Amino acid sequence: MIIGGDGYCGWATALHLSKRGYAVSIVDNLCRRSMDDQLGFNSLSPIKGIHERVRKWKEVSGRDIDLFVGDVCDYEFLGAAFKKFAPTACVHFGEQRSAPYSMMDRTRAVFTQTNNVMGTINVLYAIKEFAPECHCIKLGTMGEYGTPNIDIEEGYITITHNGRTDTLPYPKQGGSFYHLSKCHDSANMLFCTKAWGIRTTDLNQGVVYGLSTDETDMHPDLVNRLDYDAVFGTALNRFCIQAAVGHPMTVYGKGGQTRGFLNIRDTVRCIQIACDNPAPPGEMKIYNQFTEQFSVNELAAMITEAGKKVGLNPEVITVPNPRTEMEEHYYNAKNSKLQDLGLEPIAMRGEFLEGLLKQIITYKDRVDQRLILPGVNWKESASVAEVIAK
Structure with a gap:
């Protein structure tokens, strides 16, 4: 069961596991699409509706994906989906996943925490009540850790x-209401794992980049979404799109912010590895799911070099940082566990970035440049948000 299977990571994961031979279902309330409608945003790549996506996957692969359209915060719906599908593994992507969105205003901060934290509690109860042997694989974020001045385990x-010596959960320092919701998820999962003896894995995922997987490339109607706006667009994808359309790459502040990154192709393999290696009952495994670390300045330099090789002339500008965060800091996170289980990471080489830029150029006429500049300021988060798209 892929909760949030219509989203960026969820859709790619659903197809990957289906092709691998798993019986797959998608549970999604399609709210990510409605957020685009509310804010005037759009995916760079033109994505089909979820029903059409699932039908096309059946046509090109011969494999069915069951579809349950509804909200995980509706426990009656979620319980019915669990009883009908009877999952052996539940991959939980079904959360509001944008830090800027969570900082837009009080309403969206409350929605983020309610949807994410209460939805996860519902999933844990559904496993306990309807599928006690089910392995819960929850997508967390490396942002739970913050930027401590020591190595991140x-x-x-x-x-x-x-x-006296003890092994404890690594301290959490979430930098937005979104990141804090993930911290709450992790604490709730650990408690339920111990209290009920269920199987859980927490994947603290880095920043995901890229558009294609082997499965989404099988037909144009299976294309994944790619966000470029300042609310849902991640730094690397956004920089690539800015370079492709001739807009300067917008580095926030000093640009020393360093994070973990991974290719969308590695994301689906990490989920597969987690599914194939379930946690024992009563144990919560935690993996740091990223493959490389880069600063924002390093990303901009890599894209500048790759852009020149495909006929672009990328520029970089510095803009005031809308976030409350350290712009220069120590950052060294461990990430060996998934590789020990067989992950062979894809490096962010120049050839890959050149290919991504070429893909983006084919869609560049869909870019609305009004959406590129920062629109959400952490310090100015109010009870009512201003309109992002001017």
Whole structure:
């Protein structure tokens, strides 16, 4: 069961696991599409409706994907989906996943926390009640950790204090209401895992980039979404799109912000590895799901070099940072567990970036440049948001 299977990571994962031989269902309330409608945004790539997507997948692959359209915050709906599908693994992508969206105003902050935290509690109860052997694989974020001045371990840290030693969850320092919702998810999951003896895996995912997987490339109607706006567009995808349309890449502040990154093709393989290696009952595995670390300035330099090789002339500008965050900091996160289980990472080489830029150029006429500049300021988050698209 892929909760949030109509989204960027969820759609690619659903197709990958289906092709691999899993019986797959998608649970989604399609709210990500309605958010675009509310804010005047659009995916760079023209995506089909979820029903058409699923029909096309059956046509090109011969494999069915069951579809349940509804809200995980509606426990009656979620319970019915669990009883009908009886999942052995539940991959939970079904959350509002944008930090800027969560900081737009009070209403969206509350929605983010309610949807994410309460939805996850519903999923945990549904597993307990309807599928106690089901393995819950929850997508967290590396942003849960913040930017501590020590190395970031994979989920747990062993501490000696006043002569006594214990292994504890790594301290969390979420930098937005979105990131904080993920911190709450992790604490709730760990509690339920211990209290009920269920199987859980928490995947602290880095920033995902890229458009294509082997499965989404099988037909144009299966194309994944690609966000470029300042609310849902991640830094690398946004920079590539800015370079492709001749808009300067917008580096926030000093540009020393460093994060973990991974290719969308590695995302689906990481989920597959988690499915194939379930946690034992009563144990919560935690993996840091990224493959490389880069600063914002390093990303801009890499895209500048790749852009010149495909006939572009990328420029970089600095804009005031709308976020409350450290712009220069120490960052060293561990990420060995998934590779120990067989992940062979795809490096962000120049050839890949050149190919991504070429893909984006084919859609560049769909870009609305009014959506590129920052539109949400952490310090100015109010009870009512201003319109983003001017």
